[in-house]
Amino acid sequence: MTGTITKIAAVILLAGICSCRNSGPRTGSLSFPVADSVPAGEAEKLSEEALADIVQNIASPVEIASVLQSMQVPFSAGYLAPTREADRLSTNFQKAVMLGIYGADLGYLNIYEKTGNSVEVLSTIKRLADGLRVGQYFDFETLKRLSVSKSNLDSLLFLSVNSYNQIDRYLRDNDRGSISALMIAGVWIEGQYFATQVALNNRDEVLRDRIGEQKIILGDLLMLLRPYSTSSGEYQSLFSMLDQISRKYADVRVSYRLGEPETSEVDGRLIMVQHEESIVEMSDAQLAEIAEMSKEVRNKLISGI
Template sequence: MNYKKLGLLSFAIILTIGLYSCGSEKKEDQSANSEEFDQAESDLKEQIQEVVYEIPSPSEIPFLLEATGAEYNGSLINDNAKATSYMSINDKAALNLGVYATDIGYLVSYDKVQESLTYLSTAKKLADDLGITGSFDVSLVKRFEENLSRKDSLAFLLNSTIQDTEAYLKDDNRNRLAGLVVAGSFIEGLYISTQLIKSYPKDILPEDSRNLVLTPLIRVVLEQQKACTDLTAMLEGLDSSNPVDQLLANLNLLNKSYAALNIEEQIKNNRADLILSDKTLADITSTVEEMRKGLVE
């Protein structure tokens, strides 16, 4: 159930235009027919497109979690009462708009429709605080209410709204905030995934049986390696200052933890059993906990 393919391509194009508008004056000084420049521009466009395409949309990880049969755990989502404390700092508001977007996806995927409406109202407050008037409006809430019985439609609405938000911020030359929305959404999805694994009871089943039960969830976490790398690349393109610097420091730790697992090599050698264990995710889980704490505190 991959809704990101429906809208992220257009977001990538807007992102590319936004990046190149900043350098338009420099381009005028160069030869319009420069093959080298055209090729470099084309390569960069493809790279940006790939980065944006690979990062999961807000509903993707939650829907993957639901598909594994994992039970819903409402204690993992961010308290919506905290939203007012994020409104005084734009960076914080953007990060937690992404967090709440994934929380809405998690609620929707488990048919918690009334709660999802409450969180949608919370997300709207943060969007309003950021000056995003078009993405989160009365018509969105109405469309959500009209589709409460259709999980797929709600997921599509959520993803489209976040894509519109990111595109609006990019178009308004607020690349930093758009990147932070994406980062908040991704980190929240990874946080919920790793916490579901960590909190699974250890005294009910033998370790091998427990790992077998957890295998689908562990796979969800392992499959985010590429997205983690791409998010790092995206944030490296932003101005160097907190919270971007802190996010990058933790993402680099996360990338090292993924690399240490040597996932592709283990699978190639038919030793996937070595990585399909919650113990192998200890470093990833710890780093994600730290990152998420920094986002929502």
């Protein structure tokens, strides 16, 4: 199976502003924690440039939602994490992971234009953001108004993106990069859950390719989380669970070949964009195991384990 790789510049962007892997200008600005928020022993291993490159290659759940839409897969509220779970979250670890998960859900709702359904998710995100002391960067009232009116989806997406960007910058500037890492993990696992659950009942080569590519992306995510994996039992458990998913990918083969280059004019300059195409080899049995483990990990995170 082959497919053109599309990666998003920022992990928690909830808008479909995607670009190709390592190719051309990017419009997002959300970055993973800078090096000085990583423990000293790991900072030398992961430079800021390396961290940025890894983040650029982690797919947005909106890309997955867009693929589902193109497959004409109906919207399903059953894929969403129950918002009632948020009321019993007690630790910053739990709140940060769920902030990412609900952020992915918000992106799914918005892509399917179920903006009227997003008010409860928005309220939950706001409560979690307040609990992490970053709620001041979340313009809840404006987002709620846009959701209820369904008048301007682009504005809703932009404000969602801007809120997460400001939250991330605040966390990094205040030596709370580990919280940002947890949000990234939450976004990824929820997008992975969407994709794998749909793929079990809908055979689509593009979707299977996106799932197969997550072998590489998950390796990057584990690299991002590794510096924090020994800081507490919760972080260690998260790292271990994601590593279990990674092990299910062991025999999935992903290779790349250069696609056709494109030229475009950006700010008066001619830019060449070099696309890559993925070649994914993944059996139905491998997909089923990946889907089952992804579901198990996602549900454990939602339950607070």
